[in-house]
Amino acid sequence: MFEDSLSFLNQNPEYLLFSVFLVAMCESLAVVGIIVPGVGLITAISVLAGNVNTPIIWFLLCAISGAFIGDVLSFGFGRYCQPYLTAIWPFSKHPSWITDGEYFFHRHGGKSIFLGRFIGPIRPFIPMIAGMMKMNTQHFLLLNGLSAIAWGLIFTLPSYYLGENLDLKWLFSWQALLILTVMSLIAIAVSLLIKQKKL
Structure with missing residues (x-):
């Protein structure tokens, strides 16, 4: 059964490519990123991708694109919904999520876009806060792109190469x-x- 699954994924790598794109995007979205166990899912998908020899370039591009687009959507959400955010659930129930994000953004400025990508609890909120604070869009896109590339390399490559050298059949x-x-x-x-x- 497990061997059949690996064989199917080997013949249909687009499922892993879509999965890594979707998880990377969702974990970067405001609110959704809190619910999605992004790191664990990305690690598992990367191990599988390495094990069935999914093309590494396409896999990386999908992970980086998902992370980039998720942050852009959160940035747009913050920019255009800023007047109403404190009244929208779950922020109406957890206003500290916004105040903590604002504090982090004020303290680190534009660097918070890069740093926030690697700090779990605030990762989904920093792009939204940047949008709320009317950060320059081009500056945001540059930092978002650089952080997405760094994140993709750090969070997928080690697991991918582990998967290449791991006998998943033995694990089961x-x-x-x-x-x-x-x-x-x-x-x-x-x-x-x-x-x-x-x-």
Whole structure:
């Protein structure tokens, strides 16, 4: 079953390309980025892409494009919805999301677009805040492009190359399951011993 799935993805790499584009875009969108476990999904997709030899250039381009477009959409949302944002859910319920983002933006200026890309909790909000603060669009697009490229290289390449050299079929074998079970039992036993000593 798992071998069939890998074979299907190998023959249809467009599914992985679309997936990495969609996840990269969603994790950059205001609000949506909080819900989407972007780093975990990107890592898993990258490992699979490497394992089935998805063309690395196309894979990187899809990841970078998704991250770039997600930030552009958030920037536009902040710019055009700025007067109403504090009244819109979830910002009406969590106004600190905006105030924390504004503080970060004031403190770091344009650099916040680049830095924010790599800081999980504020990643989806910084482009929106930049739009709210009427940041120069060309300056935003330049920093957004550079940060998307850096993000794509850092967050996809290591996992992609790991996937190239990883036998995913073995990970789903009974031997791997046995090893994981034994390791889990040892970890539980050690934690119980530590607790007893503390008592």
